[in-house]
Amino acid sequence: MNKAGETVEYESVLLRRSYRDGGKVKHETLANLAALPEQAVEDLRASLAGKTLVEATAGMEITRSLPAGHVDAVARMARGLGFEKLLGPACRERDIAMGLITARVCAPASKLASLRWFEDTTLAADLGPVTTDEAYAAMDWLLARQPRIEKQLAARYLGPEANPQKLALFDLSSSWVTGHHNPLAARGYSRDRKKGVEQIEYGMLANRHGVPVAVRVFPGNTADPTAFTTIAGEIKDLAGVDEMAMVGDRGMITAARIRALKETGGLAWVTCLRAPAIAALAADDGPLQMSLFDQQDLAEISHPDYPNERLIACRNPALAAERARKRGELLTATETELATVTAAVTAGRLTGAGKIGIKAGKVIDKYKMAKHFDVTIDDTTLTYTRRQEQIDAEAALDGIYVIRTSLPAATLDAAETVRAYKSLANVEKIFKSLKSVDLLIRPIHHRTEDRTRAHVFLCMLAGHLTWHLRQAWAPLTYTDDNRPTPENPVTAATRSDTAQAKASTRTLADGTPAYSFRALLTHLATRTRNSLRAAGTTATFELTALPTPIQRQAQDLIDQHLATWAK
Numbered sequence: 001m002n003k004a005g006e007t008v009e010y011e012s013v014l015l016r017r018s019y020r021d022g023g024k025v026k027h028e029t030l031a032n033l034a035a036l037p038e039q040a041v042e043d044l045r046a047s048l049a050g051k052t053l054v055e056a057t058a059g060m061e062i063t064r065s066l067p068a069g070h071v072d073a074v075a076r077m078a079r080g081l082g083f084e085k086l087l088g089p090a091c092r093e094r095d096i097a098m099g100l101i102t103a104r105v106c107a108p109a110s111k112l113a114s115l116r117w118f119e120d121t122t123l124a125a126d127l128g129p130v131t132t133d134e135a136y137a138a139m140d141w142l143l144a145r146q147p148r149i150e151k152q153l154a155a156r157y158l159g160p161e162a163n164p165q166k167l168a169l170f171d172l173s174s175s176w177v178t179g180h181h182n183p184l185a186a187r188g189y190s191r192d193r194k195k196g197v198e199q200i201e202y203g204m205l206a207n208r209h210g211v212p213v214a215v216r217v218f219p220g221n222t223a224d225p226t227a228f229t230t231i232a233g234e235i236k237d238l239a240g241v242d243e244m245a246m247v248g249d250r251g252m253i254t255a256a257r258i259r260a261l262k263e264t265g266g267l268a269w270v271t272c273l274r275a276p277a278i279a280a281l282a283a284d285d286g287p288l289q290m291s292l293f294d295q296q297d298l299a300e301i302s303h304p305d306y307p308n309e310r311l312i313a314c315r316n317p318a319l320a321a322e323r324a325r326k327r328g329e330l331l332t333a334t335e336t337e338l339a340t341v342t343a344a345v346t347a348g349r350l351t352g353a354g355k356i357g358i359k360a361g362k363v364i365d366k367y368k369m370a371k372h373f374d375v376t377i378d379d380t381t382l383t384y385t386r387r388q389e390q391i392d393a394e395a396a397l398d399g400i401y402v403i404r405t406s407l408p409a410a411t412l413d414a415a416e417t418v419r420a421y422k423s424l425a426n427v428e429k430i431f432k433s434l435k436s437v438d439l440l441i442r443p444i445h446h447r448t449e450d451r452t453r454a455h456v457f458l459c460m461l462a463g464h465l466t467w468h469l470r471q472a473w474a475p476l477t478y479t480d481d482n483r484p485t486p487e488n489p490v491t492a493a494t495r496s497d498t499a500q501a502k503a504s505t506r507t508l509a510d511g512t513p514a515y516s517f518r519a520l521l522t523h524l525a526t527r528t529r530n531s532l533r534a535a536g537t538t539a540t541f542e543l544t545a546l547p548t549p550i551q552r553q554a555q556d557l558i559d560q561h562l563a564t565w566a567k
Helices: 038-048 069-080 083-087 092-106 111-119 122-127 132-144 146-157 224-232 235-239 255-264 275-281 317-346 353-367 388-396 414-422 425-437 449-472 497-505 517-524 549-566
Strands: 014-021 024-032 060-067 167-176 199-206 212-219 244-247 267-272 298-301 310-315 373-377 382-386 400-405 528-534 541-544
Touching: 060 069, 060 122, 069 083, 069 092, 069 122, 069 449, 069 517, 069 549, 083 092, 083 146, 092 111, 092 122, 092 132, 092 449, 111 122, 111 132, 132 146, 132 449, 146 212, 146 235, 146 449, 167 224, 167 425, 199 224, 199 425, 199 449, 212 224, 212 449, 224 255, 235 244, 244 414, 255 267, 267 414, 275 400, 298 414, 310 414, 317 353, 317 382, 317 388, 353 373, 353 382, 400 414, 425 449, 449 517, 449 549, 517 549
Parallel strands: 167 244, 244 267
Antiparallel strands: 014 024, 060 528, 167 199, 199 212, 267 400, 298 310, 310 400, 373 382, 528 541
């Protein structure tokens, strides 16, 4: 306390050393550093602690800068979903498999190209050098664990708690194969519309929201019903349930497959009738009459040919108008080209019934209009007329489809049954993501059956992560995460006002740019992890760039999605 009565504190900074004198520890004050600036004291303290100090004016050098943000985002989502644990125990193979999945999400390419991509991202620093042999070994390791992984995914997404309606979606697609040595490659119906090449087929099992859960690979000439039979025999065991309802299209769940499901037991179905079956129901004495749709767009009907089943007839006026328009255009186009052939026959440039028939057949097959024309051919003439009665009968059923299900109304009412069938569009979104938008599964470059199966399974796992990332980042992208459910299930779903505004203005509500999923990943990649050192030194340290506002928001949205999903 000074003379004025004020309390005054004095602080000293002493440099001291401790030493042993005989059996005693003694302390010696070497200097009083109180007169030094505070920063000098701190620098001395750091130096005595063993840290290397660099002059503030010394230049810093960035020895390497690697894209990190997109890799970190995928890893953040994967960790939150427990993805690494799902794949298997910690090991080199798991780390490389996770790297290949990350590469498929961020920069889909061949395995060799993916390994080169590793070198230009933080995966190189985290994984170290990865050889092609190690990459293929990781794929083999992943394939061996496929049954266990799919069983866990099915239990998580198709189990009773997450899937109270017990619905599972299944559909089949195909992709073409390069080379000539893949044992699964065969010529078949190409859903890629890639003519003249061999292909493989793969069936995707998903929940109602379109989350991929399991995948099966088949030879390229496999029929839809055969693929469905394979997955139907496994579905209950995969999901760990006694009952399940399979949702598939009319080509997948045929009458023969339904008979097999009845014999198996525990498997219900939601599918759609083929055109001949619908025409039989619409016969003069059949239950499907146009008067059913006078007041509403759907109605439940019954028929003895479908015992213990429900038939839900639907009519979509917009679809009816579109089919009528398309039929009219195809009929006109067919007649136009047939007229050209007829002119050639009349002028004598084309003769002989065989040659005329081949030429006319190509025209009719081109537009798939053979059922709507009567064609008469001889060596010197070609005549054709429309089968107007046939055309009118088909036109009467435009826009009409009939959902067929064994589920009782108490489990799924008529409107929900229609919505369940239409949710097959979510599987089509998976295939679109796999093939062209996100993951580029095709073409298939692998030569062996196991590597082909491993490649498709790896792409499915990447699609699973992509689904979650798209949902999380919907506020930043054009993805519509709040699509309104129409009261009338028959009418087409429409985008929400928010999504329409983003699409039309290309901006978000706050005026910032909206991103596509791929563009957002590209922006995230601009956040780098940098290796730095002081000029004239050899020691380096790493420093990750601060995130931009969009990058920070993308991180927060992943965390919010994971918090919601955990509930």
